[in-house]
Amino acid sequence: MAWSALLCSLSAPLACAQTVELVPVVAKQASRVADLPGEFLPFMSVAVHAKVNGYVERILVDRGSVVKEGQLLAELSAPEMAARIAEAESKVQVLEADRLQAVAQVAATQSTYDRLKRAAETPGAIAGNELIQAEQQVEAANALVRSREQAKRAAEASVNAEKEMQSYLKIAAPFDGVVTERFIHPGALVGPGASPALLTIEQISQLRLVVALPEEYVAGIGQGAKVAFQVPAYPERTYTGTVARVSHSLDKATRTMAVELDVANRDGSLAPGMYPTVKWPVRTARTALFVPKTSVVTTAERMFVIRNSDGRAEWVDVRKGAADGDLVTVLADLKPGDMIVRRASDEMRDGSPLPHRTPPGKP
16 A cells, blocks of 8 residues: 555655545626515504594494595584584674665765765755764774675684584594504593594504614615515415615615615505515625535634646635525636636645546536
8 A cells, every 4th residue: 555655656646645626716796685574554544533632432443444535533522612613603693784884874875975975966055064973984884894895704714613523523534544553532532632542453454564774784775676485374375565765865774775665455454564575686686696505614823715727726805705505606707717626725825736627518
């Protein structure tokens, strides 16, 4: 055994060395899928409050009720509001009577003025001062009518405002959705101040999927792109959402950017508060160099690949990036097409002969 090893080392060392397989360095755009956590939010959510003070007369829905836009949810009672409306309407009637009286006064003064004016056509029949006084009385009567009309319009506006406030005693749904919380019961006093909300309504037929995107993935955001995700409740199903909104601002604590996807929830299988796993497609705009994972050698001092340099091993320092299947991106002084050892190790010393072969179809 010793004689054969000595003979091999003296006569044909390259023939006795183990042949290694060489593969080319590949340049392409980096593309992979990263599993990122997400959170579902309702597309719209509102806490329904009372706009006016009153007592809850009826609640027509409860938690889980599906409601349509404009549907009656609750009714309040406020007896003092009806009293104010009756008082305002009575004031309108009084002002209307005053206006009619002023109109009658205008008619009387106008008739007197017309008679005096016709009489004044006969010289010396009446004094000129009487005609002037009659004309001024007509103007004063017209001014009184105008003031009565303005007062009546103001009173009517007050009645309309009170009636509009009375319409707020009926609380309707602002949009199609589901009642997710109910906070009050009949008899409760509610109002626009610090009183609690009556209900919470959420629109869940369409959801917002919020994904916290790491800074290194931001460059690959595609507006309108379809993104797949899964939820623990239905692990066998794969859903998709559409990239709709990007915050364009990084959270200082997590160095992530919030991205919202619109998700159609036609069958109601998804719900706000779920935490899906999003299959985020990670792409880079620039071309990256890829090598097999087994080509990268890591020691305590350095990380490198072994390049074929005219039949000899050449250690080239690299830095690893993201993985893509069996390949990994590297930053190194390499060019696309450089031939490197597929399964490298630090036993292949820098500068040593490199007996090699290439895969079929490779140069």
